Amino acid sequence: MNEPRYGLIEAGGTKFVLGVADANGTILDRTRIPTLMPDETIGAMLEWFGARGAYSAIGLATFGPVELDPASPQWGHILKTAKPGWTGADLAGPLQRRFACPVIVDTDVNGAALAETTWGAGKGEQVVLYFTIGTGVGGGAVINGRTLRGKGHPEMGHFRLPRHPDDLNYAGKCPFHGDCVEGLTAGPAIFDRWGKTLSDLPPDHPAHDIISWYIAQLVVSMQAIFEPGKLILGGGVMATPGLIDRVREKAVKLGGGYFRSDASTMISAPGLGDNAGLMGAFALAQSAAPE
């Protein structure tokens, strides 16, 4: 092996995206495989990477919950999940054994936050947050170049917001917390209340006002707690036309002129588009490489 080559994995609940990159992050090869049961999916992943040589490091940006503590025997395993068959699945171990190289594991949202900080909308910023609002809500953070990890990875979609006055009767869709951020703003919570996706509801439907208000409250909370340089909003719900502008407008108003960060310029769509996942895995893999 002459030039360093990196294995990249974006592990999601419905598909795994796999890639091989050179030291510049150029994707030399890529594929996607469906997320079936762990044995099949992990087997297919090992086979694909095995047919493509050796690696200096492998970056794994994965759905969760995943154990990130390198001191834990469960490191790189999926923890208790509602996804059938996946509780306890070991993603990192088979890669490490087969390719005898460092495997860097982080959450998909931390990977995306790191990629956006390195190459995308958060370039050059000290504090960058990345939220995905889609079938669930997840958040990742990069602080001074490192992803935020505490006792486990954060679950930034699972705290509670104040309630919108026109939405007081909805109990929320999160099985753990009811009306946490995810329980109020994720796709299933929108469908549960209004029977359609936000994109399919007419622009004057009150759902737009309610959902953008909740996301703006999330933004203002993050301003108070982090004063981020950029707060990036991605995911399927955020793809609703006009939503990000509604969120900007409401966040400015709700902040009351109090924060140093300016919500109207701080809030950004993802800068890396479809490549964010694999670039996140590349940023992780690269962090293992010798300087």
Added chain:
Amino acid sequence: MNEPRYGLIEAGGTKFVLGVADANGTILDRTRIPTLMPDETIGAMLEWFGARGAYSAIGLATFGPVELDPASPQWGHILKTAKPGWTGADLAGPLQRRFACPVIVDTDVNGAALAETTWGAGKGEQVVLYFTIGTGVGGGAVINGRTLRGKGHPEMGHFRLPRHPDDLNYAGKCPFHGDCVEGLTAGPAIFDRWGKTLSDLPPDHPAHDIISWYIAQLVVSMQAIFEPGKLILGGGVMATPGLIDRVREKAVKLGGGYFRSDASTMISAPGLGDNAGLMGAFALAQSAAPE
């Protein structure tokens, strides 16, 4: 100057605590001066330190809002504040000019968080949060050994929580945000609703349930966002007998068994007591010293 000596300042809204420490953090001398107008207070501070020699570095843990960006011409100045006379006051510049040594400026709560991480209740933890709940609410964080600073210092007391069902009619006391954390749980908000301090209300008064519920919501938000190793709760309101146990009990319940961090052991009273402020300034000063 043979041994390194450090100047320590805990700058508060009612008093400045000044100290001189050796390299071990032993306090060789200390005093307190009242917070009058900036000229008088800063003059008295310069005089006290000037009479005690030279310093390797000075640590300044201050009330805010304070500019922390070293690239700003306002670095080390108090920003727009309701405190008469103090808007624009330059705390760090006169020290730097007079003593020709590094001056490390941070917020009082970041200083306390750093001191607690280094010597106190958060020792050895990767992520430590420190909240003071008193006449106001402020929060600081230490992540991988460094205090959290974004575009400005965070204002962790100024985001909104869900409302307690028995407290829906109170508008909140924060002039900027109404019912943010500070607007609902700080001393003035308690006095505003019930005409007494929390300590002076009988233990079966509903205020104990309401205030501990809000603080528990704050704790659960911090678990979701940071998964901290320790979350330290200090300040005058937190000195209410029994309050911290009520918060622990409610936070465990509200978390729904979802988080890795265990609220019952993660929540802690400050470990450094009255010395936290000066030790915070010492931790800051020491961070400037050559390794």
